[in-house]
Amino acid sequence: MPSGTPVSSKMRINGAILLLLSVGCSDSGVAQISPGALSAAHSSLEGMSNCTACHTLGKTIANTNCLACHVELRARIGAGTGLHAPYGQRSCTECHKEHHGKEFTLIRFDRKSFDHSTTGYRLEGKHFSLDCEQCHRRDHITAADVRSNSALMGSKTYLGLSRNCASCHRDAHAGQLSQDCLSCHSYDGWKPVRGFNHDRARFPLTGKHLQVECAKCHTRPGGPETQMQFAKMEFSRCNACHTDPHAGRFTQPCGQCHATAGWKEGAAKKFDHASTRFALRGKHASVRCEQCHAQSNPARGSRQTQAFHITNFSRCNDCHADPHKGQFTRNPATSTCASCHTEAGWKEGKARTFDHSTTKFPLRGKHVSVSCGRCHNGAPPDNPRSSAGRIDTRKFAACADCHQDPHGGQFADRKDRGSCESCHNENAFSPSVYTAADHASTRLPLTGSHGAVPCGRCHATKGNAGIASVTFARRADVRCVDCHDNVHRDTFTGVSAADCGTCHGPDGWKISVFNHGRTAFPLTGKHMNLRCAVCHGPGVVQTGASAVSWRFKGTPARCVDCHTQKRAPAPE
Numbered sequence: 377m378p379s380g381t382p383v384s385s386k387m388r389i390n391g392a393i394l395l396l397l398s399v400g401c402s403d404s405g406v407a408q409i410s411p412g413a414l415s416a417a418h419s420s421l422e423g424m425s426n427c428t429a430c431h432t433l434g435k436t437i438a439n440t441n442c443l444a445c446h447v448e449l450r451a452r453i454g455a456g457t458g459l460h461a462p463y464g465q466r467s468c469t470e471c472h473k474e475h476h477g478k479e480f481t482l483i484r485f486d487r488k489s490f491d492h493s494t495t496g497y498r499l500e501g502k503h504f505s506l507d508c509e510q511c512h513r514r515d516h517i518t519a520a521d522v523r524s525n526s527a528l529m530g531s532k533t534y535l536g537l538s539r540n541c542a543s544c545h546r547d548a549h550a551g552q553l554s555q556d557c558l559s560c561h562s563y564d565g566w567k568p569v570r571g572f573n574h575d576r577a578r579f580p581l582t583g584k585h586l587q588v589e590c591a592k593c594h595t596r597p598g599g600p601e602t603q604m605q606f607a608k609m610e611f612s613r614c615n616a617c618h619t620d621p622h623a624g625r626f627t628q629p630c631g632q633c634h635a636t637a638g639w640k641e642g643a644a645k646k647f648d649h650a651s652t653r654f655a656l657r658g659k660h661a662s663v664r665c666e667q668c669h670a671q672s673n674p675a676r677g678s679r680q681t682q683a684f685h686i687t688n689f690s691r692c693n694d695c696h697a698d699p700h701k702g703q704f705t706r707n708p709a710t711s712t713c714a715s716c717h718t719e720a721g722w723k724e725g726k727a728r729t730f731d732h733s734t735t736k737f738p739l740r741g742k743h744v745s746v747s748c749g750r751c752h753n754g755a756p757p758d759n760p761r762s763s764a765g766r767i768d769t770r771k772f773a774a775c776a777d778c779h780q781d782p783h784g785g786q787f788a789d790r791k792d793r794g795s796c797e798s799c800h801n802e803n804a805f806s807p808s809v810y811t812a813a814d815h816a817s818t819r820l821p822l823t824g825s826h827g828a829v830p831c832g833r834c835h836a837t838k839g840n841a842g843i844a845s846v847t848f849a850r851r852a853d854v855r856c857v858d859c860h861d862n863v864h865r866d867t868f869t870g871v872s873a874a875d876c877g878t879c880h881g882p883d884g885w886k887i888s889v890f891n892h893g894r895t896a897f898p899l900t901g902k903h904m905n906l907r908c909a910v911c912h913g914p915g916v917v918q919t920g921a922s923a924v925s926w927r928f929k930g931t932p933a934r935c936v937d938c939h940t941q942k943r944a945p946a947p948e
Contacts, residue, residue, distance in 0.1 A: 412475035415482050417531075430474075442468045448521050448528070448535055458535075459495045497539060501563025511537065511544060518543050552607035579611045583636030593617060625684055654689050658719030668695065692717075737772045741802030751778065775800075786848045820854045824882030834859060856880075867928040897933050911938065 414422055421429050430441050443450035452458040463471075472482045487508060492499045499506075512534050522528050522536030537543065541557040548566075560572035569590075574581040581588075593609075596602045610616040614630040626633075635641050649656040656663075669684050688694040692713040705711050716726045732739040739746075771777040775796040781788075782805075799810040808831065812822045822829075835846050856876040879890040887908065892899045899906075913926040932938060 416478045550603045
């Protein structure tokens with residue numbers, strides 16, 4: 377209707393319309409005027425008398441008429457929140473059609489393509505995969521205006537949900553922490569709690585505490601089915617969580633010795649033992665604490681504790697067993713461990729530079745380099761008869777007290793040379809100090825080439841090589857053939873094979889003293905200048921079962937046996 381129409385004309389037109397609407401009460405008359413049945417949600421507005429509840433005469437349906445009933449939407453549109461806020465200037469009828477019958481659905485949208493961010497609440501993480509009904513449930517509605525509307529609460533509605541996590545999810549912390557769940561958790565999952573920073577709590581985590589699982593501290597005091605404790609926790613003292621391993625023997629705060637970086641870190645790692653009655657020096661400084669402060673052995677089932685209160689420590693044997701088994705306690709000069717040893721090490725100090733000359737057995741020669749344990753730690757390997765393990769009472773006057781006789785007693789009955797010192801000394805067992813001059817006092821003085829022959833060539837081993845296998849026993853007679861092979865076999869006549877000195881001397885094998893005049897063929901004239909080999913070899917002569925390369929017995933004596941006569945040629 378034009379805006380310039382007179383009021384009286386408007387009244388007449390409106391009256392005509394009302395008259396028209398009131399004409400006829402039959403069903404056929406209503407059907408001719410109504411465009412169709414209303415949906416089930418608006419079925420209470422059926423009837424000609426209710427048209428103006430939604431329609432304005434002479435105009436299209438106004439949003440104000442819709443919002444007069446849907447006050448919950450009107451409040452949200454006015455606040456600029458919810459799905460309808462951006463559409464506040466558009467007509468409701470663009471989306472919600474009526475007069476299509478009771479079964480017609482006023483709210484129509486594609487769930488798969490619906491953009492939930494248009495509601496002002498974007499679905500993220502785990503929320504994105506949920507069905508609508510998992511969140512839009514009556515028991516999740518928190519808005520007071522929606523909950524007071526019995527029509528909405530009795531039907532399906534998408535209004536009234538809160539953005540507060542606790543409106544849908546159970547508060548796992550039972551009100552102990554802030555309701556701002558997203559300050560710690562995310563839409564991707566309840567765990568891990570990436571957003572939580574323990575530094576914002578009253579107990580910042582440092583050192584080893586950073587590696588502890590939450591449940592180790594935040595326990596369930598009432599049992600496994602009860603709520604974990606997050607608030608009103610005691611943490612000002614270490615023993616509020618940790619059992620005191622010292623069982624109350626220390627009254628000072630734990631932090632004075634220990635740190636969160638580790639039980640053995642911090643002051644505990646660099647604990648100044650000098651502040652106690654036993655300062656650590658030498659090897660003691662590298663000993664682990666529990667080696668001295670050993671765990672006690674309480675009743676079975678109770679917690680073991682470290683023994684830090686040690687009363688006896690003035691003597692070494694308060695902690696260390698005496699390895700000498702009291703052998704030095706009788707001598708005042710050696711009655712204390714410090715007389716030989718120091719804290720720098722068992723083999724340090726005087727024990728390392730111990731002057732053995734102060735004892736009854738000064739060390740000389742090879743004895744200086746022998747390790748202490750070879751003599752003072754049980755029986756030496758080469759003399760199982762020694763007094764094992766003894767230090768101050770063992771025998772040492774004779775070499776045989778420690779060393780086994782390598783000659784097997786061959787010199788035991790020789791009073792003049794029966795002691796080891798006659799041939800050996802402390803510098804070394806070999807070479808022997810027994811000289812060629814000493815050998816001259818025996819039945820075989822070493823003369824000529826014999827003086828250069830090693831002892832072992834004559835005093836050879838018998839059987840298996842080893843100790844007591846060298847022969848030094850006296851012989852009834854000493855002949856050349858006892859050591860040397862008879863290369864001449866039985867090729868001499870009238871001369872004993874044992875009488876080598878007839879031709880040879882100790883200076884060498886070459887003949888220098890043989891007198892050919894003693895044989896049946898004295899050398900005269902030119903024969904005197906001939907070499908022996910011209911007549912006696914070389915050649916092979918069979919002598920029984922053996923063969924020699926020189927011949928002496930049976931050497932030809934006639935001239936023709938050696939010389940061939942030259943004859944004049946016969947006349948032609």
